[in-house]
Amino acid sequence: MSMWRSLSPGEIDLAVPGKQCVQVRLGREAELMLPIVIVHNGYGPTILVAGGTHGDEFEGQITVANFCRGIEPENVHGTLVLLPLHNVLACKAGTRLTPGDGSDLNRLYGRPGGDGPAHAIARFVETVLLADVDWVIDLHSGGSAHEFVLSSNLQARLNSAEFETMRDPLLAFDAPYAIVFDEVSAAGDMPHTGTLEGHARALGKKAISSELGGAGRVTPASLGVAEHGLRSLLSHIGVVPWAGATRPDQSRSQLLFLGRPEHYVRNSLAGRFAPTVALGDKVRKGMHLGSIAPLDDPLAPPEPIISPTDGIAVAIARHGLQQAGAGVIYLADTQDRVVRRKEPATKDGRS
Ligand SMILES: [Zn+2]
Structure with a gap:
């Protein structure tokens, strides 16, 4: 793919107008190249969209990659930072964890130090990308271990100010379900720490994620919901207006709460x-x-x-x-x- 340019982390500039397709060199020898598509045009918010935070969750990887290929700068009002293969080595292997060091990338955010490719990715996203980001959209699914209902997800206490602020974007995704997770209550093996979403919230960013099926494969339904959801949410935020977007008050999502130990x-x-x-x-x-x-x-x-x-x-x-x-x-x-x-x-x- 000749469209890609190879850059070092220090050469990344989110403010360059147009569409940049970059392979970021994170490894000592180019064994770790992180693909990023950056689209900047005019004024508006900066949105980071990740697929493949877990490499065995394919809905996000396919959806973000499709979006990367189709997006043109003239349709963007602001900045998109698109990571189709967030944990790139795990995505290539189709595994939840990073091959070799067995790290879960989504437990490494906000935790400086550490060796290995997943640590290098988390450090790069934290130090180079996140500071300028207003929103994080991290597309997960049940992976190999579980299958979830098709859902947009929000981490928040029910009826909190954050819930009130984020309810409309959660519903704009228009998945069959919209699930509010409260990990604060330490239910099950919660709270998870070190997630991209949690770290972004701790930095004052807005964050939406998803559980879009799973079972280690995609279906026409899961991909359809993922693709509509991402485009509808980006339109709701205002960064990529889309005539097919679902307004929150039109959303078909059944709102659910998951957070009690039972x-x-x-x-x-x-x-x-x-x-x-x-x-x-x-x-x-x-x-x-x-x-x-x-x-x-x-x-x-x-x-x-x-x-x-x-x-x-x-x-x-x-x-x-x-x-x-x-x-x-x-x-x-x-x-x-x-x-x-x-x-x-x-x-x-x-x-
Ligand atoms: Zn996941």
């Missing part, structure tokens, strides 16, 4: 996982969600997985074989779209 359903023993619910199913507390059959003894009865709460099934583990303590099913509460500040997070006061 939302993370774990199996107690290692074994063969047989869910009896499907993505999007409504479940009741006490209902069977599936079972785990012990590994060694086919005559031993499977252990039921019982729902600890009411909710909607928003993620289901993909593999038939699960380790003890794995998060096999994630649930979420349905939420009104209207902001109900100074009221309990759930209608009936359940905690």
Whole structure:
């Protein structure tokens, strides 16, 4: 691809008018080249869009790459910083973690130091790109381990000022679901630290992410939602106006909240996982969600997985074989779209 130019990190300039297709040299010997497309035109916000933060989540990689090829400077009002293969080595290998050093790029932000390619990428994005960025859009999916409902995601406390500010962009994505995650409550193995999204929020940036399917592959539906969502959100922000964009008040997204400890359903023993619910199913507390059959003894009865709460099934583990303590099913509460500040997070006061 002759369109690419090879630059060192110090040569990156987001203010150059037009479209720059750059391979940034991050490795000592060119073994680590990070592809970035920068589009700058006129006045407007600066948006960083990442796909492939995890290399086994292909929806974002394909969607951002398609967008990179089609975008022309005259359609942009501001600056786009597009990272189609954010964790480039993991993307090429199709793995969640960076080959070689086993790093999760999305746990390295805001943590200076460290060796290896994922650290080099995080350091570059933090020091060279993030300072000038107003928004981060990081497109994730369930990867190889899980499949999620197709959803835009926001990290925020329900009914907080941040929720109020970000609700419209979350809905403008127009995925079937819009999920508000509250990692502050330390539910499950939360909060995750070191995420690009979390670091951007700590720096005062706006951040939207997604869980767009997963299961280690893409579908026509997941790609369709990803492509419409990215373009609709960029239009809502105002940086790339698009006649096909969905206004927040027209959004078809069902708003959900995922953040209570009971939302993370774990199996107690290692074994063969047989869910009896499907993505999007409504479940009741006490209902069977599936079972785990012990590994060694086919005559031993499977252990039921019982729902600890009411909710909607928003993620289901993909593999038939699960380790003890794995998060096999994630649930979420349905939420009104209207902001109900100074009221309990759930209608009936359940905690
Ligand atoms: Zn991810």
